[in-house]
Amino acid sequence: xxxxxxxxxxxxxxHSLLIPEVPDLVWGTIGFIVxxxxxxxxxxxxxxxxxxxxxxxxEGRIDEAKHAREEAEQVLERYQQQLAxxxxxxGRIREQAREDGxxxxxxxxxAAQAEADRIVAQARSQIEAQREQAVASLRAEVGTLALDLAxxxxxxxxxxxxxxTAYVDRFLADLQLEHAADGVRE
Numbered sequence: 001x002x003x004x005x006x007x008x009x010x011x012x013x014x015h016s017l018l019i020p021e022v023p024d025l026v027w028g029t030i031g032f033i034v035x036x037x038x039x040x041x042x043x044x045x046x047x048x049x050x051x052x053x054x055x056x057x058x059e060g061r062i063d064e065a066k067h068a069r070e071e072a073e074q075v076l077e078r079y080q081q082q083l084a085x086x087x088x089x090x091g092r093i094r095e096q097a098r099e100d101g102x103x104x105x106x107x108x109x110x111a112a113q114a115e116a117d118r119i120v121a122q123a124r125s126q127i128e129a130q131r132e133q134a135v136a137s138l139r140a141e142v143g144t145l146a147l148d149l150a151x152x153x154x155x156x157x158x159x160x161x162x163x164x165t166a167y168v169d170r171f172l173a174d175l176q177l178e179h180a181a182d183g184v185r186e
Contacts, residue, residue: 143168 020028146168 139172
């Protein structure tokens with residue numbers, strides 16, 4: 001015998017747990033339909049409302065995240081622009097400082113050179129004045145010595161003679177010309 005026949009025979013004699021009776025099937029189906037209708041009419045709209053609210057909240061957060069991202073990108077762009085401007089400004093300031101440094105250095109050199117030229121000119125004028133003073137002093141002294149020597153050789157006093165003084169001056173002028181001519185030849 002087959003398993004189905006055994007099962008069918010057992011069902012006729014006793015109530016089977018695996019195969020329900022027709023009234024149980026009808027009432028089970030009616031209960032299922034009632035629960036299904038209540039679920040569709042009551043629970044499903046609430047579930048849909050809950051899911052829609054959750055979906056809207058997620059979309060709202062996504063929109064907020066997009067907006068925050070856009071703001072962050074704008075802030076980053078402004079920051080990068082300001083950074084680029086600051087770099088340009090820093091470069092300009094460095095270049096200006098270099099130019100100012102060169103200009104100040106040139107001014108200081110010019111001022112130092114002018115001061116050095118002034119000091120040299122002043123020293124030259126002092127030297128020239130002292131040389132002229134020494135030459136005048138030497139002329140007077142050499143003239144006096146020459147007249148004294150000539151007076152001793154001649155045996156007469158020549159210091160008062162104007163011709164003697166003119167002769168000594170002419171002699172010294174000739175010596176100066178010879179000295180200048182010797183300097184040119186060398």
